[in-house]
Amino acid sequence: MxxxxxxxxxxxxxxxxxxxxxxxxxxxxxxxxxxxxxxxxxxxxxxxxxSPTPEQFYRAAIGPQNQDYYLSKFLRFNQGGASWSWNWGAFFLTFYWLIYRKMWLNALIYFVLPYVIIFTVVFAGTLMGGGESVVGMTYFLVLAVLFVIPPLYGDALYHRHCRKKIAEAKANLALGDEASRLQAVAKSGGVSRVLLIVGAIFLMVMLLGIVAAIAIPAYQQYVTKAEAAGQSYTQVTLPYEQAEKVTGNAGLQYNSLFGGTIYNGSDYNLRHITVEITAKEKDGTVRWVRKFVDDLYIAPLTTGALQISVGGAENAELEWAIVEVKGVPATSPP
Known part of the structure; x- marks a missing residue:
């Protein structure tokens, strides 16, 4: 048996x-x-x-999962009943349901066909010009077909798939008797658990892609707004006073570098400064030219002055050239 x-x-x-x-x-x-x-x-x-009965061949092709459900549908189809029904598995997870039931070719067509249709319509709309409405309508129709047709005719499609498996086994003379053919149908039919796992992984990747497609533009929009807001605070060029020429040592402090309206003023707070210093010998020969940036060599003082650490300036004449001074409104966040 x-x-x-x-x-x-x-x-x-x-x-x-x-x-x-x-x-x-x-x-x-x-x-x-x-x-x-x-x-x-x-x-x-x-x-x-x-010989095994047609019902036994169907059971072997279906496998133990939801066997009675599909068998009742198949017997109805054999008796000439309507070829449409409703399959919730084919509605919610069409692609993975096709893989689960080993309908490989149908799964491939279901996966590729929408992209082919959309690409063709977009390409044709681009050539004709002004095809955005056509592309949108086509996309809507494709989605409607993908969500409605598979669950309506999924059972009939699976019935056809199982009949084909049974016919192939019966036509294979090398299998010998009917019992061997029944066993061959059972091996080739049923469900695929391995590819179900692969399908679940693919679903996770697809969901991550959807999340990324939503999150990345939102993040970029946030960054753009933040940058725009930042520019409104930081890209404010402030007036400044040029310092006198002095002879300096390693540690220098100049109260005359800025006027009171820059650092201690009530309207703006100093946030960024770039100073270029040229060290010259007494005969006018340039010893070096350096740029000093805030937070690296420049320390703002509470008196409204700046302290700049300058090395290699012993007995040199220093010329200050303020390259950039920027601040933010006093009411802006830190």
């Missing part, structure tokens, strides 16, 4: 399949009671084993 779920051979008295645990139906047990190697009729003559 062969299990209609996995196709494995079992003892004719078995109630459950020894391999997959599937409950053996009364029909299978009655067939098995007739088909042993020494099966005989009432006159003592050897008889051929009974």
């Amino acid at each position: 062969f299990c209609s779920n996995c196709g494995s051979p079992n003892n004719i008295t078995a109630k459950f399949c020894s391999k997959c645990g599937h409950a053996l139906t009364p029909d299978e047990q009655s067939i098995a009671a007739q088909e042993g190697d020494h099966a005989v009729d009432t006159e003592g003559q050897h008889v051929a084993p009974a």
Whole structure:
């Protein structure tokens, strides 16, 4: 006796399949009671084993998952019933449902076809010009088709898939008897758990892509607004007073570098300064020219002056050139 779920051979008295645990139906047990190697009729003559029924082939092709649901649909289709129904699995997770039921080609078509349609429409709209409305309408129609057609005709599509598997097994003469063909259908049918895991990973990647597609533009918009707000605070050039020429040492402090309206003023707070200093020998020869930036060599003092650490300026004449002075409104955040 062969299990209609996995196709494995079992003892004719078995109630459950020894391999997959599937409950053996009364029909299978009655067939098995007739088909042993020494099966005989009432006159003592050897008889051929009974062939598996169409229902057994369907069960083998479907597998144990939702077997009764699909079997009832298939029997209705065989009797000429309407080819449409509603499959919630095909509605919520169409691509992964196709993979789960081993309909590889249909899954590939479902995945690729929308991109082909959209690309073709966008390309045609670009050539014709002014095709944004056409592209939008086409995109809406494609989404409608992708969400409605698969659940409506998913059961019929799966019925056709199982019939094809059964027909291929029956046409394979190398399989020998019908029991071997039933076992072949069980092996090629059923569901794919490995690719279901792959599909779940793909779904996670797709969801991450959707989140990124939403989050990245939002973040860029936030950065743009922040930069625009920052510019309104920091890109304010302030007036300044040029310092006198002096002879300096390593540590220098100049109260005359800025006027009171720059650092201690009530309207603006100093935030950024760049000073270029030229050190000259007494004969006018340039010893060096350096730029000093705030927070590196320049320390603002509470008196409104700046302290600048200058090395290599011993006995040199220093010329100050303030390159840039910027501040923010006194009411701006720190």
